[in-house]
Amino acid sequence: MDRQIVFKCPRTGMNVQHRLGDEPADRTHVSVSCPACTGLHLLDRSTGKPAGDRRN
Ligand SMILES: [Zn+2]
Structure with missing residues (x-):
């Protein structure tokens, strides 16, 4: 089940769209590669909100 989320890149402040779908459903958080900052x-x-960017 694909779902589109939009998050604000903590590094660049840009709004980034990301499609959820491949991530395991039992996880509460997902790591996505950000096209805005490539991190x-x-x-x-x-x-769809960033859950802290410190471990990056
Ligand atoms: Zn980013």
């Missing part, structure tokens, strides 16, 4: 961000699946 990885940990996002909350339910809200």
Whole structure:
């Protein structure tokens, strides 16, 4: 089940669209590769919000 989320890249401040779908459903957070800064961000699946960028 694909679901599109939009998150704000913590590094660049840009709004980035990401399609959820391949990630395991039992995880509350997913790491996505960010096209804005080419880094990885940990996002909350339910809200699509970054769950802290410190471990990056
Ligand atoms: Zn980013």
